[in-house]
Amino acid sequence: MATELQIAIIQTSLFWENPEQNRKSISDKIDTISMETDMIVLPEMFTTGFTMSPQNIDKNEGKTTLKWMQEKARQQNSAIVGSIPFYTNGAYTNRLFFVEPNSQYHCYDKRHTFTLAGEDKVYRAGSERLIVNYKGFRICPLICYDLRFPVWARNTVDYDILIYVANWPKPRVTAWDTLLKARAIENMAYCIGVNRVGFDETGHEYSGHSAVYDTLGNDLCFSKKESVLTAKLSKEHISTTRNKLKFLADRDSFTLAP
Known part of the structure; x- marks a missing residue:
């Protein structure tokens, strides 16, 4: 059981796609990562960008990418985390995979699909939160709009680390910065936010601002x-x-209705 990650x-x-x-x-x-690393985190929909046309991509690409993540995790002896469009049971999901070495x-599967972009009409929403026990740390990975x-x-379950993978656009990046820090402070957990940079084919610009905040909201790293x-x-x-x-x-103690 590790004391550091x-x-x-x-x-x-x-x-794009x-x-x-x-x-x-x-x-x-x-x-290029030379140091020993326990976990590598990638952005939301890292194989395609935030596409609302997953039918443009081969339905088997999700399984291909999962195999790639497994290979990279073995090679790097590190967990790999990120979300992709994934076709399963006749529908697409915005699915995050946490792949161990x-x-x-x-x-x-992303719980809060982004209605502003019509994600709710394209991707089936998830209904269950995930807690991963990895090297002595309890990790809760979430996706973008969930923030x-x-x-x-x-x-409510004493996790240690909260992860958000995202395609969060530049015009609303102040909300991204503020909410990541708030989630760390209110949950007394590390909060990792991983965003992309550049432009996508729909004209949206992404300015990064990926960061890690500690349990008091202090940033350990940040980049644009x-x-x-x-x-x-x-x-x-912790x-x-x-x-x-x-x-x-x-x-407060509570449970969420389905």
Whole structure:
């Protein structure tokens, strides 16, 4: 059981609806990571950009990308995390995969589909939150628009790390910065936000602002440029802060209706 978790964030531009080219580009960036890394986090829909036309892509691409994630996880001896359009049971989902180095994987389907872009009409929404136990850390991975809904992220299960993978556009990046920090503070957990950069084919610009915040809302890393960011997360920081400031003991107990 680890007491620290070394993470890397791939903040990158994406090739529109081109899984093969995105896998190659991201693979090249992952290969530049020289330090031992426990977890590598990629943006939302990292093989395609935030497309509302997944039918333009081969339905088997999701399975191809999952196999690629398993191969990279084995090669790097690191978990790989990110979401892709995934076709299953006659429908598309915006599915996040958390792939461990031993090829075991966990998946989460985006709960809050982005109605402003019509995502709710294209992708089937998920209904269950995921908690992954990895190297002694309890991790809750979520996707983009989920960030605006604090009840869904509320730390009722004592997770250590909250992850948001995103395609969050530049005009609303102030909300991204503010809400990531808020989710860290209110849940007394590390909060990792991974966004993309560049323009997509619909004309939206993305300015990055990928970051990691500690349990007090202090940023451990931040960037606006295409880059690989790194941070070290500490179990001691979590336990020390929670033992000193027992805010979670006063949290409201509740369950979500289906």
